[in-house]
Amino acid sequence: MTVTRAEYCVIACAEAWRGDGEVLASPMGLIPSVGARLARRTFSPDLLMTDGEALLVGVDGTVEGWLPYRRHLALVTGGRRHVMMGASQIDRYGNQNISCIGDWARPKRQLLGVRGAPVNTLNNPTSYWVPRHSRRVFVETVDMVCGVGYDHADGAPYHRIPRVVSDLGVFDFATPDHSMRLASVHPGVTLAQVREATGFDLVVPDEVPYTREPTERELRLIREVIDPQNARSREVGA
Amino acid sequence: MSDKTMTADEVVSRLRSGMTLGIGGWGSRRKPMALVRALLRSDVTDLTIVSYGGPDVGMLAAAGRIRKLVAAFVTLDSIPLEPHYRAAREVGAFELMEVDEAMFMWGLRAAANRLPFLPVRAGIGSDVVRVNPGLRTVTSPYDDRETFVAMPALGMDAALVHLNRADRLGNGQCLGPDPYFDDLFCEAADTAYVSCERIVETAELTKDAPPQSLLVKRHTVTGVVEAPGGAHFTSCAPDYGRDEALQREYATTPWPEFAARYLGGGPHDRDPE
Numbered sequence: 001m002t003v004t005r006a007e008y009c010v011i012a013c014a015e016a017w018r019g020d021g022e023v024l025a026s027p028m029g030l031i032p033s034v035g036a037r038l039a040r041r042t043f044s045p046d047l048l049m050t051d052g053e054a055l056l057v058g059v060d061g062t063v064e065g066w067l068p069y070r071r072h073l074a075l076v077t078g079g080r081r082h083v084m085m086g087a088s089q090i091d092r093y094g095n096q097n098i099s100c101i102g103d104w105a106r107p108k109r110q111l112l113g114v115r116g117a118p119v120n121t122l123n124n125p126t127s128y129w130v131p132r133h134s135r136r137v138f139v140e141t142v143d144m145v146c147g148v149g150y151d152h153a154d155g156a157p158y159h160r161i162p163r164v165v166s167d168l169g170v171f172d173f174a175t176p177d178h179s180m181r182l183a184s185v186h187p188g189v190t191l192a193q194v195r196e197a198t199g200f201d202l203v204v205p206d207e208v209p210y211t212r213e214p215t216e217r218e219l220r221l222i223r224e225v226i227d228p229q230n231a232r233s234r235e236v237g238a
Numbered sequence: 239m240s241d242k243t244m245t246a247d248e249v250v251s252r253l254r255s256g257m258t259l260g261i262g263g264w265g266s267r268r269k270p271m272a273l274v275r276a277l278l279r280s281d282v283t284d285l286t287i288v289s290y291g292g293p294d295v296g297m298l299a300a301a302g303r304i305r306k307l308v309a310a311f312v313t314l315d316s317i318p319l320e321p322h323y324r325a326a327r328e329v330g331a332f333e334l335m336e337v338d339e340a341m342f343m344w345g346l347r348a349a350a351n352r353l354p355f356l357p358v359r360a361g362i363g364s365d366v367v368r369v370n371p372g373l374r375t376v377t378s379p380y381d382d383r384e385t386f387v388a389m390p391a392l393g394m395d396a397a398l399v400h401l402n403r404a405d406r407l408g409n410g411q412c413l414g415p416d417p418y419f420d421d422l423f424c425e426a427a428d429t430a431y432v433s434c435e436r437i438v439e440t441a442e443l444t445k446d447a448p449p450q451s452l453l454v455k456r457h458t459v460t461g462v463v464e465a466p467g468g469a470h471f472t473s474c475a476p477d478y479g480r481d482e483a484l485q486r487e488y489a490t491t492p493w494p495e496f497a498a499r500y501l502g503g504g505p506h507d508r509d510p511e
Contacts, residue, residue, distance in 0.1 A: 053415055053416065054415035054416040055415060066415075068415065068416040068417055068418070069264060069339075069416060069418060070343065070417070070418075073339065073340045073343055076340065077340070077359060099336065099365075100327070104336075104365070104369050105330065105369075106327075106328070106329075106330040107327055107328060108328070109324075109328070110319075110323065110324040110327035110328055111319065112311050112312075112313060112318060112319065113291075113309060113310055113311035113312060113313075113336060114310060114311070114336055114337070114338055114364065114365075114366055115310055115311045115338075115339055116310070116338060116339040117338070117364070118338040118340075118341070118360045118361050118362075118363075118364040119338045119339065119340035119341070119358075119359070119360035119361075121363075121364075122359050122360055122362060122363065123359055123360070144365045144369075145363070145364045145365040145368075146365070146366075148362075148363040148364050152363035152364070153363050154362075154363060156359075156362065156363060157384070158359075159363075
């Protein structure tokens with residue numbers, strides 16, 4: 001069976017939570033959410049997850065805890081959480097913007113606002129998901145730093161950006177100056193495509209692996225259990 | 239003990255132009271919309287609004303009542319971007335103090351504790367510091383020497399919140415899964431007004447619900463308004479969910495037209511049962 005691009009994206013997102021242990025997985029967006037649920041059902045069974053509101057729920061939906069916003073914000077500062085946020089813009093050092101496009105004082109496009117990006121990035125691992133990799137998103141400089149990048153973190157003790165996943169590949173900051181590096185491309189994507197869609201010079205190693213294949217069991221879980229309506233294909237096309 | 243019940247219009251008659259108002263709830267969840275509608279029917283304006291923003295902010299912005307907003311975001315939840323807030327921001331309609339969600343919470347806590355600020359590990363390194371030149375930092379006096387944002391207290395002249403139940407004395411009860419920050423708003427403000435789905439006898443509050451559901455205490459409350467459907471069209475679990483159809487109508491209709499329907503004697507100009 002052919003693995004779709006959306007399914008590679010699910011695998012790449014799931015891998016963000018590998019080895020995290022007993023922490024809260026906070027996926028924002030559909031594909032990260034399928035990925036987190038896949039990770040919990042397979043290689044990261046101790047992850048905690050919410051119902052999207054105030055309850056912590058087990059794999060079968062059993063309520064196992066209470067996490068209203070005020071407790072959520074305390075959990076963030078305690079650090080036992082790995083969030084995957086969206087990004088309207090992201091730059092080579094992982095600065096992220098979801099607040100507005102253009103001059104903050106009078107934006108060309110007002111977006112959500114900083115939300116919890118500042119507190120997230122200074123307190124717990126923060127990864128990002130970008131469903132449409134383009135030069136509008138992967139920019140030289142973000143218009144408003146909401147999520148703090150490596151060049152702004154100034155040795156903040158708990159700052160870490162494990163990965164950025166897009167519809168083209170997986171990116172990390174495993175370089176001497178923490179500038180963004182291509183960690184893997186999804187099968188069917190070329191390096192030229194990634195470079196063309198990125199608005200800054202990406203670090204590209206000599207050997208770039210492909211994002212790994214899902215196992216039979218993972219594919220079955222994605223297709224039959226976690227996302228049987230195939231909502232993932234509406235977020236990322238073939 | 240004093241009976242604090244009043245109408246929404248009586249609440250608004252106690253508010254003045256230029257005041258700082260806190261609005262409880264979160265996004266498009268359990269917003270005190272009956273009180274906001276009463277505010278919109280009045281001529282109170284030039285307001286500083288402190289809110290985890292939703293349609294409360296959108297409507298007040300559309301009606302030109304906001305001089306300054308303190309917020310971390312404005313959203314309709316099921317519709318991520320609030321159209322009237324966006325439009326107002328894109329013409330520079332009011333001043334904005336944009337802070338992080340946690341900074342906002344610690345600002346409320348500081349005010350509730352009568353502290354000038356509280357240290358927060360959020361904001362450092364982000365443009366929140368750039369766009370709020372008045373924000374100061376504070377360095378730990380202990381060996382770690384870490385630097386934090388000194389989040390200033392978010393004090394308010396009045397807070398408006400909506401809860402599931404309350405008694406006539408101002409004891410407010412939250413029956414839904416998330417209290418949001420309504421108790422903090424009441425504690426942080428000089429006066430606070432609680433609207434509720436139903437006013438009940440004090441003894442009835444804990445007849446079928448645990449004491450932990452008693453979120454707001456009467457010594458922080460000035461007035462109590464019985465407003466069935468008073469959070470509509472936002473959600474008010476477990477009494478009702480969000481009215482997605484009306485919210486969509488709100489988001490896609492020019493404000494004057496929607497305001498005429500919503501505030502001007504149309505079918506939505508009363509609180510649905």
